[in-house]
Amino acid sequence: MSMLDTTAHILKLMVTLKGGIRISDVIAHLGMPKSTASRVMNQLVSYGYIEKDDAKGVFLPGPLMVAVSQLINRQAPLSDLVDNALRSLCEQTGYTGYISMLDSQEILVLRVIHGRQTLPIVTWPGSRSPAWGTSTGRALLARLSDTELQAFFHSPTVAAQLNGGSHQIDKLVAAVNRTRKEGFASAINESVADTASVSCAIGDPTTHEAVAFCLSFPQTLAQPQELQRIAALLKETALLIAEKTGDTLVSHQP
The missing domain is CATH 3.30.450.40 (GAF domain)
Structure with a gap:
């Protein structure tokens, strides 16, 4: 699975679960090994696609996704x-x-x-x-x-x-x-x-x-x-x- 496919599946998982997701959700729903899931999520954080809420231990849409959403709303x-x-x-x-x-x-x-x-x-x-x-x-x-x-x-x-x-x-x-x-x-x-x-x-x-x-x-x-x-x-x-x-x-x- 390409990085683009993986990113799409993770963002769709957020939509399906209607909120923040955990590493365990990625492992359970996408069948990823724990080490791969952790690496991919960290990469997506670095790109701005997602961000981590350390207090709750969940990943949420990141600043890049929020900016795109605001652009869509304006259009x-x-x-x-x-x-x-x-x-x-x-x-x-x-x-x-x-x-x-x-x-x-x-x-x-x-x-x-x-x-x-x-x-x-x-x-x-x-x-x-x-x-x-x-x-x-x-x-x-x-x-x-x-x-x-x-x-x-x-x-x-x-x-x-x-x-x-x-x-x-x-x-x-x-x-x-x-x-x-x-x-x-x-x-x-x-x-x-x-x-x-x-x-x-x-x-x-x-x-x-x-x-x-x-x-x-x-x-x-x-x-x-x-x-x-x-x-x-x-x-x-x-x-x-x-x-x-x-x-x-x-x-x-x-």
Whole structure:
């Protein structure tokens, strides 16, 4: 096996194991003798492909790989990756696509991609709505830590929107937690009448950006089987984008 092949196999092993690897992983998965594995790993460290975390005893992507990743991110920003993927989904399904971001306690619509199916109401770019009342909002709220989520729901703006109802907050937090578990959020006849939507969120750890993308369609089509089909398409798309951005919040979801 050439050094190039060996390097590729070791980097793929990091991707497969989703984190740092040890010499023992290289020996077990690639069938290398211990002396060869140690020599190869030391060479890759010297080239900058990997680096060793002495405290944890694992090897991680090195400065050269990080620099290449940052270059890729600059060439293919998150918004372009999501836009291209969502356009493909809109063409495939005929549904309308939205890209939105979390702006303080509200969801801000950034982009609309029209589908073949006619919607009763179209939400235009620049439109705002309470984040807790939309599928895109819940998809983005699911990315927050528990502390951040509690701060969001107890902010003066959200408290005023909910009229201080603690029971309602409990239900909304449960909905966000369900989104975390399932990897997507859905809404039927909520903030937009007679309309359903399914959403996922994706981020770029390098730029700290995060957006939600969704497919929206008439409520009459929102049967359980169709909701699951659309959710599967969106989750698969989110995972593909996460592989490019390094978004572990998506790639670690079931």
